[in-house]
Amino acid sequence: MTDVGETWSGTHRFGARRLIAAQSVPEVQEVLRSRPGPVRALGTRHSFNEIADSAGTLVSVLDVPPAPRVLGGGDRVSVGAGIRYGELALWLEEHGLALHNMGSLPHISVAGAMSTGTHGSGDRLPMLADAVRAIEFVDAAGALQRVESDDWRFGGFLVGLGAYGIVTRIELAVQPSYRxxxxxxxxxxxxxxxxxxxxxxxxxxxxxxxxxxxxxxxxxxxxxxxxxxxxxxxxxxxxxxxxxxxxxxxxxxxxxxxxxxxxxxxxxxxxxxxxxxxxxxxxxxxxxxxxxxxxxxxxxxxxxxxxxxxxxxxxxxxxxxxxxxxxxxxxxxxxxxxxxxxxxxxxxxxxxxxxxxxxxxxxxxxxxxxxxxxDADRIAAAYPRLPLARSLFRELDPTGVFSNEYLEALGVREAHTSPTGPL
Incomplete structure (x- = not known):
């Protein structure tokens, strides 16, 4: 059993049995294809509760090379999901580009911020995930999937709580640098x-x-x-x-x-x-x-x-x-x-x-x-589109590979028996 350690501030000690620091997207795919039991993505550990934990395996993409690149007419960039906002911001500034906003901490990963609804401040500035235009992720079967913002379900992927897959790459809207x-x-x-x-x-x-x-x-x-x-x-x-x-x-x-x-x-x-x-x-x-x-x-x-x-x-x-x-x-x-x-x-x-x-x-x-x-009843009242999200997560991950006790206690995922495969 591997000691996965704690969240950044020590408010939760992870109970997962192992942590895999993937070096590439194919390595992430191989983890899912091997049917290791429950799997969750682990980012920069800046959550304060057990949302990112798993009874089985945690997979980190922080070490997958981010390889940022400018797309199209220069108003969009593609980045590895594990890149930290501060590192991305340095790269963008070198290319004369900027994001619409930043969170308080530049230490957090792009995928982690997207998955939990991280935000900055500003009357006209939405959460950080509002800049996301496309998402690539590895699904429960180990297949690489892509979803774009013109998909009617896209709103369910943005703050996905890690409930549908391991996000590996994200496309973001950018703008010219500003002071x-x-x-x-x-x-x-x-x-x-x-x-x-x-x-x-x-x-x-x-x-x-x-x-x-x-x-x-x-x-x-x-x-x-x-x-x-x-x-x-x-x-x-x-x-x-x-x-x-x-x-x-x-x-x-x-x-x-x-x-x-x-x-x-x-x-x-x-x-x-x-x-x-x-x-x-x-x-x-x-x-x-x-x-x-x-x-x-x-x-x-x-x-x-x-x-x-x-x-x-x-x-x-x-x-x-x-x-x-x-x-x-x-x-x-x-x-x-x-x-x-x-x-x-x-x-x-x-x-x-x-x-x-x-x-x-x-x-x-x-x-x-x-x-x-x-609790689950109050979460359901607070987030009226939760039934849509739960249905999407069930469609993408019918056996609950990416579920955990936290999501099930709040009614985001249904309770599942452990997916096929050894823990």
Whole structure:
């Protein structure tokens, strides 16, 4: 039995019996053809729960050469699924190209981000997977398959939770490179945020609010503005521009001093060459419609005395709607309310049902790859296109090779006996 290790922050120890670090797509195909029992794809381990685990074999494509290449008229690129966003961004910049957005961490893989609905921030910027135009994957029989965005089922492949195959290559829409400046404001009044939420989040290309819930004001507003666009940021006139917060190690953060720089060094929060975020942490995130943002934030503030003793920081971000079936912003412009917790597992597990209870009136959705307390019934209510996705996964993988306990507990896959073949 192989010790597969842990997730990035140590919040889950993998129980899979072996890990195969594939060096090529044919090697991935051979794994599936050998009928090894349950199989799941393992990416950069940036999930916080057991979503990527398997009772059998984990397959990583991080070591498959990514071989990026520009396609067609230069508005699309093809990349290996295991390439990290930060590495892809460097290659794109060398070719005068860019992505529409980046997540907070450039350390995550393209396929992992696509599969779990990873997003950045921006009123007009959908999740990262919205740039995907084609997907190649190895199916349960070991055959290499391809699906393109003109397939009516494509929305089910985008946030596929690893439930239909091992993704090996992805085509992404790109645009000409651009430059961004990033500024930090402090002291945004809660009342201003409640009354003028849309103006606050429209004050830049990407806006993130960082705070504790019992703070007398929103502690930090991080505004990223494209240099080729203009914004009305008068709503922030009552705040103060500030130097980066000395409480946090600034070596890991991208520049927040208002200086202009290339998109790949401003759109992510963290630098590729440094350890991101805070390290020993637990993360949770919940999504509500942007039209309900102010009321949802007020509801969570009512739990400030319970939340803040266990909270490292909260981040509030906006995400534009998309057409995926299981994405957090599927069908609605959304707001993500993110919690970075200190590593007190019992306290966090006790808090999550309380947070979910106060957010329930706002048709809340949880992040698939982070801690939550949803069961199958509430997942079904939160993601109305789940029956379509479940049917697609059943069609592509009828014996549940790519299923696991997490997906079955949430009703994403039906319970299966172990597929034919030794574990």
């Amino acid at each position: 961004v400046r990033q500024r930090l404001h402090i002291g945004l009044d809660w009342g201003v945020l409640a009354e003028r939420f849309d103006e606050v989040t429209a004050s830049g290309t990407s806006v993130s609010l960082f705070t504790h819930w019992g703070s007398p004001s929103v502690e930090r507003v991080l505004v990223k503005q494209r240099a080729d666009a203009s914004f009305d940021d008068s709503v922030l006139a009552t705040t103060r521009e500030a130097e980066p917060d000395e409480r946090f190690d600034q070596r890991s953060w991208t520049p927040q001093d208002g200086s202009e720089g290339p998109w790949l060094l401003r759109m992510p929060h963290f630098r590729l060459e440094e350890t991101p975020s805070f390290g020993e942490e637990i993360q949770s995130e919940y999504f509500v419609a942007r039209t309900r943002a102010a009321a949802a934030i007020a509801a969570v503030r009512g739990l400030a005395a319970e939340i803040d003793p266990h909270l490292i920081i909260t981040e509030v971000r906006t995400i534009a709607a998309d057409d995926s079936w299981l994405g957090p912003a599927s069908g609605r412009d959304s707001v993500g309310i993110h919690f970075t917790w200190a590593r007190d597992e019992d306290a966090v597990r006790a808090l999550l049902p309380r947070i979910e209870q106060v957010l329930a009136p706002f048709d809340v959705r949880p992040h698939w790859g982070k801690w939550h307390a949803f």
